[in-house]
Amino acid sequence: MRSLIAVVFGLATISPAWAASTDCPKNFFDGQAPNLINSKLATKTQPLCFTEFAVLHSGLTRTPLYSADHLTAQRVALAKQMRRADAQDTFHEEQSLRSGERAWLKDYVRSGYDRGHMSPNGDMDNPVAQGESFSLANMVPQWPSQNRGIWESIEEATRAMASRYGEVWVVTIPLFAGAQTQWLHDRVAIPAKIAKAIYIPSTNVASAYISDNGPDSGWQSISVAQLRDMSGIDPFPAVAESVKAVAVQLPTPPARRSFSKGGH
Numbered sequence: 001m002r003s004l005i006a007v008v009f010g011l012a013t014i015s016p017a018w019a020a021s022t023d024c025p026k027n028f029f030d031g032q033a034p035n036l037i038n039s040k041l042a043t044k045t046q047p048l049c050f051t052e053f054a055v056l057h058s059g060l061t062r063t064p065l066y067s068a069d070h071l072t073a074q075r076v077a078l079a080k081q082m083r084r085a086d087a088q089d090t091f092h093e094e095q096s097l098r099s100g101e102r103a104w105l106k107d108y109v110r111s112g113y114d115r116g117h118m119s120p121n122g123d124m125d126n127p128v129a130q131g132e133s134f135s136l137a138n139m140v141p142q143w144p145s146q147n148r149g150i151w152e153s154i155e156e157a158t159r160a161m162a163s164r165y166g167e168v169w170v171v172t173i174p175l176f177a178g179a180q181t182q183w184l185h186d187r188v189a190i191p192a193k194i195a196k197a198i199y200i201p202s203t204n205v206a207s208a209y210i211s212d213n214g215p216d217s218g219w220q221s222i223s224v225a226q227l228r229d230m231s232g233i234d235p236f237p238a239v240a241e242s243v244k245a246v247a248v249q250l251p252t253p254p255a256r257r258s259f260s261k262g263g264h
Helices: 002-010 073-080 127-132 144-165 224-231
Strands: 045-049 054-058 063-072 114-117 139-142 167-175 182-184 188-190 193-200 205-212 220-222
Touching: 063 073, 063 139, 063 144, 073 144, 114 144, 139 144, 139 188, 144 167, 144 193, 144 205, 167 224, 193 224, 205 224, 220 224
Parallel strands: none
Antiparallel strands: 045 054, 054 063, 063 167, 114 139, 167 193, 182 188, 193 205, 205 220
16 A cells, blocks of 8 residues: 555656546536546545535545635634534544545544544534534544644634635645655555645635644645645646646734644
């Protein structure tokens, strides 16, 4: 498995691109799912449609290759009124995936890593979607101080943009390190970086936050084209190349004094 990961995630961009099923087009800008520019990423993948987000799950990494959703100002306002469920009672294995290709709850036990949401619970505006967001198919192993620190701030900044501009399209992508990828219990791949690509239709602007999955991690803005080259995934196939090529400086995530105890 590790040798295959090195091949799949270590290749330069190749063609033709591969796109997941668009059975849930409402989660993708213009109804188009992200393209896998490196088509070998498609090995052992399964698209999953949830109530308010979509995931392309990899049976190689046992994590999402991406999650995608459409954030609106109305959805953010409703989500703020939702009471978050007890995390320890709601994390669950994704039964729609084959047992050998999905993460297990025990993979994360005493691992030192959080179960990090790719589509955040804080974006969900109803109990069904909230529960679905705790599927391990929506999780990656995430360093606690990143997950509960800068990454939570990036999620807050993204919701603030949806409130300000009316809507944003979001694709969150974990980036792996090829042969240097680390694993939980030799089963679940740990991303080296995590990125959140954002497209704002009202201003026709796209850019991405990216952050190292480790202690004392910071963040930076990169262009969607840069993210595509790094990850092998084009999050917004319907957005013009001229827009994806520009690295727009995204809003600074709100400062956080410390991160809370207890895994996400």
